[in-house]
């Protein structure tokens with residue numbers, strides 16, 4: 205397990221103290237013995253609890269309700285959110301029998317098999333561990349943990365192995381067959397020894413100032429909004445309505461494009477190439493586009509401190525390197541895909557486009573191989589495959605063991621950009637030199 209020497213240790217509570225301090229951990233554990241779980245048959249109905257009923261949680265609930273109408277045996281039986289109007293809306297929409305603002309109460313219920321976690325980044329790891337300890341399988345939105353929480357992703361992977369609970373990390377790109385196809389071509393030796401990969405993530409939009417709605421500018425902490433719980437292991441602050449509803453702009457609760465977006469292509473890349481942990485990550489970037497002058501509403505002018513543009517270089521043992529380029533200020537991409545991965549080997553170059561995989565010779569670029577991508581990215585399939593795994597107990601592709609090193613790599617990327625430096629990983633001691 206990677207060490208947990210973390211910047212969060214400088215916060216009022218260490219991660220471990222924070223997690224232990226949550227009284228509900230014992231409630232969840234008490235309800236949790238995996239042996240108490242029912243054994244599921246291939247057609248048994250799965251009972252699902254949703255933690256985090258905002259924009260993404262809402263989209264998932266919408267999709268799951270449609271899948272249910274079309275015959276998928278799944279019911280949403282409980283919902284949880286720290287903001288009551290969203291909780292109420294989710295309860296009305298799903299007709300879930302149980303609604304709560306505390307996730308431990310949801311996890312303590314025996315009538316839940318699977319949990320969806322779509323809360324802000326800094327809650328994912330803790331809630332995933334609690335859910336597994338409570339005997340539930342987990343679909344958790346990316347990233348697996350917040351950038352401050354070094355070592356927590358490894359803890360998630362360890363608890364998954366220990367409890368036998370499944371974790372699917374919400375990188376829906378993994379539903380495409382492109383990566384399994386590319387992996388097979390590379391294993392067959394079509395490109396020779398891989399030497400580098402180029403990836404990029406280009407978007408247009410701030411994903412904060414304009415991208416996240418403030419449901420009610422007058423919202424305040426109280427019985428309808430649990431600010432204390434929202435803050436989790438963050439240093440304590442006065443309530444600020446933008447920090448609650450637009451948490452993606454603030455580094456205490458988010459990591460910016462690297463942990464939020466780059467992880468989308470990095471999980472599949474790690475799967476394709478069996479990447480594991482890097483040796484070094486360096487990065488540069490900053491707030492190049494969405495500066496204070498761009499803030500649409502002067503009332504919220506304290507605004508973002510996460511970058512909108514980040515460029516990383518990531519080195520692995522055995523002479524392999526990845527470059528990750530990206531900005532939220534320009535969406536142009538090449539080769540028909542938003543996150544075009546190009547994998548270069550000694551003998552060939554493999555390109556994963558929107559519809560096909562192409563392999564070219566490494567010297568003169570002549571075509572060696574071309575094949576269509578059999579299955580594209582499909583969020584429905586991603587859910588259906590995961591629910592099937594929950595019944596068969598097979599590991600999903602986007603699992604915790606794959607995602608832990610990816611998550612740590614992205615954390616190193618955030619640290620590198622923040623400090624304008626090289627961040628190293630010590631393979632012997634299994635820890636990030638932060």
Ligand SMILES: NC(=O)c1ccc[n+]([C@@H]2O[C@H](COP(=O)([O-])OP(=O)(O)OC[C@H]3O[C@@H](n4cnc5c(N)ncnc54)[C@H](O)[C@@H]3O)[C@@H](O)[C@H]2O)c1
Pocket residue numbers: 255256257258259260261284285286287290305307322323324325327345346347374375376433434449464
């Ligand atoms: N896979 C994708 O393509 C994709 C797309 C969008 C968002 N996401 C991810 O989904 C997650 C949620 O993003 P969003 O845009 O829905 O944010 P959001 O703010 O709209 O929703 C988060 C919800 O969680 C609630 N919440 C906060 N702390 C909580 C806690 N401790 N317990 C219970 N509820 C809590 C908030 O009140 C809010 O309703 C993020 O991790 C984001 O990266 C993934």
